[in-house]
Amino acid sequence: MGTASFPENFVWGVSTSAFQIEGATDQDGRGPSIWDRFADEAYGDPACDHYVRYREDVRLMQDLGIAAYRFSVSWSRVLPEGHGRVNNPGLDFYDRLVDELLRAGIAPYATLYHWDLPQALQDRGGWTSRDTALHFAEYAGLVYDRIGDRVDTWFTFNEPWVAAFLGHASGVHAPGRQSAADAFVSAHHMLLAHGLGLEALRAQGAARAGVVLNLSPVLTPAQLGDMSLDLPEEDAEAVARIDALHNRQFLEPVLRGHYPADLLPLVEKIAGLGHIHDGDLDLVGRPIDLLGVNYYTPIVVRAQPSTPADPAFPGSEGVLFCSVPTAVTAMGWPIMPSGLSLVLRRLSEEYPETELMITENGADFVDVVAGDGIHDLDRMSFVEEHLRALRTSLDEGARVRGYLLWSLLDCVEWADGYRRKFGIVHVDFTTQRRLLKDSALWYRDVIKRNGLGAERPKRPTLETVAARAGVSRATVSRVVNSEASVSPEARAAVLRAVQELGYVPNAAARSLVTRRTDSVALVLSVPRHGGDSLISAVVQYVTSVLEGAGKQITLMLADTAESHRRIIRHVEARQVDGVVLVPPDGPDTLAERLARTGVPIVLLGRPAIASLVPYVEVDNTGGAKAATRHLLDRGRRRIGVICGPMDLVAVQDRLAGHLATLHEDGLRPAIALAGLDRRSGVTAARELLSGHPDLDAVFATSDELAIGALEAAREAGLRVPQDLAIVGFDDIHAASCTTPPLTTIRVPTADQALALARLLLSRLDGRHTPLVVVPTRLVVRDTT
Numbered sequence: 001m002g003t004a005s006f007p008e009n010f011v012w013g014v015s016t017s018a019f020q021i022e023g024a025t026d027q028d029g030r031g032p033s034i035w036d037r038f039a040d041e042a043y044g045d046p047a048c049d050h051y052v053r054y055r056e057d058v059r060l061m062q063d064l065g066i067a068a069y070r071f072s073v074s075w076s077r078v079l080p081e082g083h084g085r086v087n088n089p090g091l092d093f094y095d096r097l098v099d100e101l102l103r104a105g106i107a108p109y110a111t112l113y114h115w116d117l118p119q120a121l122q123d124r125g126g127w128t129s130r131d132t133a134l135h136f137a138e139y140a141g142l143v144y145d146r147i148g149d150r151v152d153t154w155f156t157f158n159e160p161w162v163a164a165f166l167g168h169a170s171g172v173h174a175p176g177r178q179s180a181a182d183a184f185v186s187a188h189h190m191l192l193a194h195g196l197g198l199e200a201l202r203a204q205g206a207a208r209a210g211v212v213l214n215l216s217p218v219l220t221p222a223q224l225g226d227m228s229l230d231l232p233e234e235d236a237e238a239v240a241r242i243d244a245l246h247n248r249q250f251l252e253p254v255l256r257g258h259y260p261a262d263l264l265p266l267v268e269k270i271a272g273l274g275h276i277h278d279g280d281l282d283l284v285g286r287p288i289d290l291l292g293v294n295y296y297t298p299i300v301v302r303a304q305p306s307t308p309a310d311p312a313f314p315g316s317e318g319v320l321f322c323s324v325p326t327a328v329t330a331m332g333w334p335i336m337p338s339g340l341s342l343v344l345r346r347l348s349e350e351y352p353e354t355e356l357m358i359t360e361n362g363a364d365f366v367d368v369v370a371g372d373g374i375h376d377l378d379r380m381s382f383v384e385e386h387l388r389a390l391r392t393s394l395d396e397g398a399r400v401r402g403y404l405l406w407s408l409l410d411c412v413e414w415a416d417g418y419r420r421k422f423g424i425v426h427v428d429f430t431t432q433r434r435l436l437k438d439s440a441l442w443y444r445d446v447i448k449r450n451g452l453g454a455e456r457p458k459r460p461t462l463e464t465v466a467a468r469a470g471v472s473r474a475t476v477s478r479v480v481n482s483e484a485s486v487s488p489e490a491r492a493a494v495l496r497a498v499q500e501l502g503y504v505p506n507a508a509a510r511s512l513v514t515r516r517t518d519s520v521a522l523v524l525s526v527p528r529h530g531g532d533s534l535i536s537a538v539v540q541y542v543t544s545v546l547e548g549a550g551k552q553i554t555l556m557l558a559d560t561a562e563s564h565r566r567i568i569r570h571v572e573a574r575q576v577d578g579v580v581l582v583p584p585d586g587p588d589t590l591a592e593r594l595a596r597t598g599v600p601i602v603l604l605g606r607p608a609i610a611s612l613v614p615y616v617e618v619d620n621t622g623g624a625k626a627a628t629r630h631l632l633d634r635g636r637r638r639i640g641v642i643c644g645p646m647d648l649v650a651v652q653d654r655l656a657g658h659l660a661t662l663h664e665d666g667l668r669p670a671i672a673l674a675g676l677d678r679r680s681g682v683t684a685a686r687e688l689l690s691g692h693p694d695l696d697a698v699f700a701t702s703d704e705l706a707i708g709a710l711e712a713a714r715e716a717g718l719r720v721p722q723d724l725a726i727v728g729f730d731d732i733h734a735a736s737c738t739t740p741p742l743t744t745i746r747v748p749t750a751d752q753a754l755a756l757a758r759l760l761l762s763r764l765d766g767r768h769t770p771l772v773v774v775p776t777r778l779v780v781r782d783t784t
């Protein structure tokens with residue numbers, strides 16, 4: 001791999017946003033924003049405590065050689081009610097920040113809207129109201145008035161697609177609405193606000209202003225291998241439709257002053273066109289100086305009749321969103337650096353006059369804090385690969401002026417909270433200590449060199465692990481291959497070293513290089529609980545991702561001791577490159593024995609004992625927290641929990657999430673243990689009700705148990721939800737058919753299956769992603 005130097009004056013920087021780092025959500029007169037309200041817990045505070053520690057953060061950037069810092073301004077800090085009364089202490093903060101940046105020789109780039117609308121405006125309709133766009137212009141002018149003399153570059157909006165469609169259509173972001181019509185109307189008002197804001201900035205003399213869009217190439221699975229392919233008509237239409245919804249809905253109004261012709265009929269059908277007034281698009285299409293491009297991952301689709309619309313893409317009926325056969329980040333996002341080149345090529349061809357800047361690009365990977373730092377090789381490789389792609393685009397003539405990495409700090413990743421790690425600087429959220437990760441040091445070198453060195457980031461070897469763990473190479477090898485003959489202390493030391501260094505066992509890599517079979521085993525044990533839909537999703541999605549990656553799948557059922565032996569023999573004989581294992585619930589040795597073969601293996605579900613085997617799990621703890629918080633928000637105080645078998649890791653996590661949330665509010669738990677089936681739910685609920693006559697709610701760790709609780713409530717003459725609220729978990733089909741329909745936590749089966757397949761591909765790619773956590777979601781129905 002050669003060196004790659006970047007143009008002179010190429011701008012190297014980092015990005016952050018106000019809600020994700022500032023904290024201090026109720027200080028110095030800041031008003032609440034929709035994200036304060038949307039968050040289940042008040043997780044916007046303390047965030048990175050940047051409001052207090054901004055000087056330290058600027059110093060960090062200075063040490064890294066950062067030339068430009070893109071931050072966002074919190075609207076409700078400046079205008080607590082969204083308009084009208086100005087909160088000067090809020091403006092003072094940005095004043096101080098900008099001065100500090102300038103002192104450090106860092107160019108400030110300000111984004112005016114990074115998703116944190118003042119709640120006061122939301123209360124009056126938020127982005128569905130045209131007035132919000134007018135208020136935005138007032139806000140933009142005000143901020144410019146205070147810091148415009150010193151701010152180099154302005155962005156009106158960050159990713160309006162996300163704010164409009166994840167906020168109003170799928171509802172996974174604030175304000176959590178689920179109305180396709182609202183999403184289109186909001187998108188238009190955001191575009192209008194961009195136009196009005198731009199006008200306000202220009203009126204005061206802003207020299208360089210633009211907008212930031214999240215752009216992704218839209219491709220079919222077939223095009224992943226060969227972009228020059230001619231697509232069948234239906235697929236071409238599917239691609240065009242999603243491209244219109246995701247990319248062109250924003251690109252064309254901003255850069256051409258009109259909506260894409262093929263989008264308008266869709267908008268009209270869903271939302272009407274009454275919200276688009278004459279003259280709006282002239283405003284929206286005023287020239288910008290710079291287009292910010294955020295790139296993370298591609299979108300892969302194909303036509304499939306009768307597929308329902310994806311909630312985030314209203315109007316996408318008949319389009320199947322496909323998985324990408326590539327490695328993934330811990331967020332589960334496929335890694336495809338060439339996607340960045342595709343986006344840039346397209347922009348250069350279609351809008352050759354537009355100057356570009358990569359305003360976000362980066363990755364969430366699990367970090368391990370070791371005594372001597374954080375060796376985040378995967379993050380480094382991710383950025384490196386994307387910079388190489390960017391270098392190629394520059395050679396092709398793309399007018400990209402700079403690269404701003406997302407993100408400087410580990411911070412609040414919106415609905416996913418603190419567990420996502422996008423920073424090149426680690427933040428310990430209990431002490432707020434900052435610690436540079438290896439990726440930060442590496443980025444510092446890239447900046448100093450104005451480009452990439454010849455050497456790629458190096459993966460640790462068996463020897464490095466041995467040195468760190470203070471044991472012999474042979475011991476490491478025995479632990480990595482799960483051999484029993486190692487003391488628990490030595491094993492623990494090796495496991496720690498492996499985690500800290502991000503070591504990927506070499507046996508696997510060797511076997512891959514020397515004896516690739518291009519086949520993969522999908523091993524299914526039948527889980528005791530809720531298995532059917534999960535198993536069919538696993539078969540469907542794992543197979544399609546892995547086949548897409550050119551692998552032949554061997555399906556193997558692990559239901560008897562003899563089948564276990566057969567599977568192990570098959571894997572030991574290196575008949576496969578890798579194994580996807582869906583283990584039974586509860587303890588089982590098959591995973592361990594398969595791991596010992598040295599062939600890469602990934603698991604569905606967190607293993608009961610810590611090991612080196614990477615896995616995909618659902619956020620059971622987070623789901624249980626959301627369920628319990630929801631009951632508390634509905635005013636319930638005496639909440640009982642019906643708990644499934646405690647040998648299941650998922651049940652342990654669900655109980656832990658429930659207890660933690662009660663604890664936060666100083667409430668005592670009431671626990672009844674149950675088995676798996678409805679009957680045991682009835683019994684446990686009876687027990688709870690007789691032991692705690694004042695009980696006003698029940699959280700059950702599964703829907704089956706919750707349905708049992710419904711039955712027990714009926715039997716006891718209690719009205720649901722008036723006398724007793726009930727929340728389940730899993731969102732099985734039956735949950736929507738009970739009377740009344742059950743409030744529950746949705747566990748996304750397809751996402752788990754996709755993540756599982758991609759995790760294996762990551763492993764085969766030599767990446768060390770120890771786990772992927774799939775988020776769960778509260779589904780509110782009538783039992784609460």
Ligand code: FCB
Pocket residue numbers: 017020158159162214294360406413414422
């Ligand atoms: C982008 C957002 C940013 C961050 C990254 C991971 O969509 O602009 O705030 O959440 O994704």
